[in-house]
Amino acid sequence: MGWNLVRIWTILVYTFMFLPVAVVVLLSFNASQFGSFPMTGLSFRWFVELAQNEAILRAFRTSIVLGLLTAAISTTLGVLASLALVRYRVPGSNVISTLLIAPILVPEVVLAVALLLFLNFLQINKSFTLLLLGHVIFTLPFVILVVQARLVSIKRDVEEAAMSLGASPRQTFFQITLPLMLPAVLAGALFAFTISFDDITGTLFWKPGGVETVPTQIFAMLRNSISPEINALGTVMIIMTVGLPLLGLAIARQVAKKSGT
């Protein structure tokens, strides 16, 4: 009896969470101009219009470039930071670790405003580079958390064995450590990409005039009217931000399986 209540409650919560998403996805295939039920027919016309909308395409390109750069930089920095924190005795490593993780704990708005004020103070103008910098700060903790956890589980013995066999520390890293932490590195990169790709709060503060990412573009479009194009765009976003990590996970699992870890 009690368990049934819990079960129903759980279902209700999930319905509440996912119903709006489902509605958006459904309506994006609606033939009619007005986004409402009942649907008048199945159509891909909003996706076609989407593909012809210059502003959206530009935003898409910006988002992808931004996401890829963020992922590349965050992952590189994150791997290096994790290595330093886990493998070497760095003075004050606890403090550094906390500082690196802090951006997750600070509310995003606060972080966004803080960075903006700081840039003003330095009299630096907003630019794409700064937007990228903001995204890197914001995604770095996720990469570090994932990679660090993995690195801790890689035994020092294995690296020492490699070195005793003649591999220099650098060769040991590329031959042993990196392959062993690859699943975590991939996961970190994917995290960074998806977080960057659908971030809006920070982006609104940091983006220079005239640059739009997909989320800010949607936001701007919503201010004028609710076009069914937005439903289509939402569906594409959902596919990207849900599908990519799933794909990544599957790849990571394959890699892990092959390496027998």
Added chain:
Amino acid sequence: MSSVTLNNIVKRFGNFTAVHQSSLEIPEGAFVTLLGPSGCGKTTNLRMIAGLLDPSEGEILIGGKRVNDVPIHKRNLGLVFQNYALFPHKTVAENVAFGLKYRDVPADQIPKRVQEALELVQLPNVGERYPKELSGGQQQRIALARAIVIEPDVLLLDEPLSALDANLREDMRVELKRIQERIGVTTVFVTHDQSEALAMSDQIVVMSEGRVEQVGAPEEVYNTPASEFVANFLGASNIMEAKCAGMGGEGVTIEAPIFGTMTIPSEKAPRVTGAGPAKIVIRAEKLQLSANPAPEGVVSVPATVETVDYQGQAVRYFVRAGDTQLQAINMIDGHPFAEGAEVHLHLRPIDCAALPG
């Protein structure tokens, strides 16, 4: 193949001294075991030889060359760890081939060398498998193959058998010794298991709290312990305060409690320098319980059995003679004595050893 020399090595971790000034000479081709209780600095010594730790003082020579400043990957050593440390993402063959890539081995020779190494450890058919597809004993053989395929100057083994179960451990012990003899590589073996040390070594280095207590052949450290610590660590011993009454041609005369005056061969008391206080060391295995008094030339003392600890082929007795409790380990011949039995303790003076008091 090279000799290894430690010259006045000290290793400190902060305020704590893990290895006190110690020197060691490991001859070319020898199988030397570092033996001692947990925390005595065995691994620390091994890691310094390997180049994984820098000594705080002193110098390390391999093949006569000072290697203090040579990083581990240039030392040409084979290293085997307690928990195998195989590369989980590489196949067995790739694991074994790993060290060859960094040496001047022609690429077409590598598979042949790998196969030879796998045959040496008697696992010729597992090259394509991943380490996790092997048993613990098999993994350790592969770790050994990986270490010896590079023809190291020195083979360093840190408790390589202790993760294996008892039966397998004995097999591997024989196997390891066979392989070492076959390739003749200088080997430093770390263990806290005395039977392993006694069975395998040319030389045993007994360590305690960061100090070398004794270096010698297994028989020597077993029969002529240099200190009370060594006597107790290698098997069970009865150690009693005694007195040296004099030294003569036929040996050292010791006045011991319970057993009375005995003449011990000089080579069993090399550290006793003259009359004065001394300690007598009686191995538990050398103290025989018997229902009858002893024949001529064997000391015999009446005693009472207090505790019987049955161990299968052998039995360990705690007996009381006078007001002293003694330990005896005897092979079982017929039935063991029961608790409370009145027995005679037989002891041959030549089986005793003496230490300075």
